[in-house]
Amino acid sequence: MIVRFFLRAKHWKVFLLLFGIGFLGDVTAITSSLVPTRSPLDLWESGFLITAAVTVLFMFCFLFWFWAMGTFLDSILQPGQRLGMRIFRLALIYPAVYLTIFMAFFLSLSVNPWLFAVIFPLHVLAMSSMFYLLYFVSKSLVLAEKGKASSFYDYAGPFFLLWFFPIGIWFTQPRINRLYAERMNAETVEL
Numbered sequence: 001m002i003v004r005f006f007l008r009a010k011h012w013k014v015f016l017l018l019f020g021i022g023f024l025g026d027v028t029a030i031t032s033s034l035v036p037t038r039s040p041l042d043l044w045e046s047g048f049l050i051t052a053a054v055t056v057l058f059m060f061c062f063l064f065w066f067w068a069m070g071t072f073l074d075s076i077l078q079p080g081q082r083l084g085m086r087i088f089r090l091a092l093i094y095p096a097v098y099l100t101i102f103m104a105f106f107l108s109l110s111v112n113p114w115l116f117a118v119i120f121p122l123h124v125l126a127m128s129s130m131f132y133l134l135y136f137v138s139k140s141l142v143l144a145e146k147g148k149a150s151s152f153y154d155y156a157g158p159f160f161l162l163w164f165f166p167i168g169i170w171f172t173q174p175r176i177n178r179l180y181a182e183r184m185n186a187e188t189v190e191l
Helices: 002-008 011-032 042-075 085-105 114-146 151-164 164-191
Strands: none
Touching: 002 042, 002 164, 011 042, 011 164, 042 085, 042 114, 042 164, 085 114, 114 151, 114 164, 151 164
8 A cells, every 4th residue: 555655646745745744853853942951851851752753754754665666666677687675675674773773862872972883883874775775766767667777877867866855756756657557557458
């Protein structure tokens, strides 16, 4: 059901969902920062918990969008062109787990600076996972459209559009919609 929503949704719906949740998180963060705090524990009372929850919700929606695109695009590629779902799944799961744990320990970073030494490499790994997701979806999209091998030059446009996702949604999602509609039409003709 989630996959079908993201594959059939128009670009403006995906934009409103992701940007709306992100905007809600920003408004919550700004509003909570206006309340004067005396200690790190006051941050919990001033809205940090709500901000963290909205941030995690945004990340899960963003990752669900990538999951829907990646699994669909992989399913329509020829077996010799597929990039491999194992690393893709790991790259999807790790940032979600990392962000949830990071938000739980965020306030402890100011109290225990040694946690930064632990968090930093985990953060770099999460960022690497996100770049792999960009690579996987953008390359799979171009492979699905062209049907032949492609170089980075061919999928650099979708890669950077997805990286700057508020803009990229408007260009990438219609391509996903078109491929999904073609797939559904081909399946109904086969029946």
